Amino acid sequence: MEAPREIQQAFLLGAGLGNRLQPLTSRLPKPLVPLFHRPLISWAMRACAQQSINRFAINTHHLPTCWNEEILQSSFPELEKATISWFHEPILLETGGGLKNIRSWIENRPTLVHNGDIFSTIALDRLIQAHHRNGMLATLALRSSGDAKHIAINEDGSQVLDIRNSLGRANGTHVFTGIYCVQPEMLDFIPAEDVVSVIPAFLKLAEKGLLGCITLDDGFWRDLGDFDSYLTAHRELSLDSAIHPRAIIHPLAHVENSVVGPGAVIAEGARINSSVIWENTTIGSNAELDTCIVYSNKIIDGAHHRQCL
Secondary structure, eight states: OOOOOOOOEEEEEOOOOOGGGTTGGGTSOGGGSEETTEEHHHHHHHHHHTTTOOEEEEEEOSSGGGOOHHHHHTTSGGGTTOEEEEEEOSSOOHHHHHHHHTHHHHTTOOEEEEETTEEEOSOHHHHHHHHHHHOOSEEEEEESSSSOEEEEEOTTSSBEEEETTTTSSOOOOEEEEEEEEEOGGGGGGSOSSSSOOSHHHHHHHHHTTOEEEEEOOSSOEEEOOSHHHHHHHHHHOOOSOSBOTTOEEOTTOEEESOEEOTTOEEOTTOEEESOEEOTTOEEOTTOEEESOEEOSSSEEOSEEESOBO
């Protein structure tokens, strides 16, 4: 019997090491670093919840004790009813192995898959509708601009023909967003090895004409996996109040173009520009910070430029 195509559950990839975002990820897994005072992954969960998806699986590996269901549920009112199943990976299984590892959770249901280290406002409803209509085993959300144009598509933009020209069919013209929908039968195309990327399975589907796609250029989409992209997202987006109501900023401190988290303390005389200050951090009176990220528990003083502190 064919699996239903209405999507009511999502798998969020949370197990990555976050090496490009060190040293921030020495304190938190990358999907939990704050974006405008809320865990990055909670924004993806909220976008799913707005499509009536409230059943989630999250895989973990790095710093697994940092994950907390209550914190994620309380991040947004839309997540109060969310249920989360955790799948810890003592050995990192990569994108394909991680998906196959949750097969018992997927059951016979189609699933939306969303990388946990990206922020996006692309139209998930259009992706879900495209997957519902096209009869494919997987449907990828694509962008037509970006640095990693590895996906080749057919003339009407509904089907993936090749990835990195691995099948010798065409050079790439589109970027894969890390967001896609799958039917449970797609898992049969993932190689048997535990540690494996999802890309070989995508290539098998493309070869058989079973890999759909939709280009979604509207909205914001960014991988927040490095220092510059993380800071840029806080400059380009206005997702919430930049200065959290529970931040403690002395009237004679100077804070400009910066995001300051709850419980952060900024002393008299401190000068902060174009920086992100995490919650419960402390900035001393002699601090002069420009384009910095403050994440640690130590008191920050002195002049710093483009540093994680």
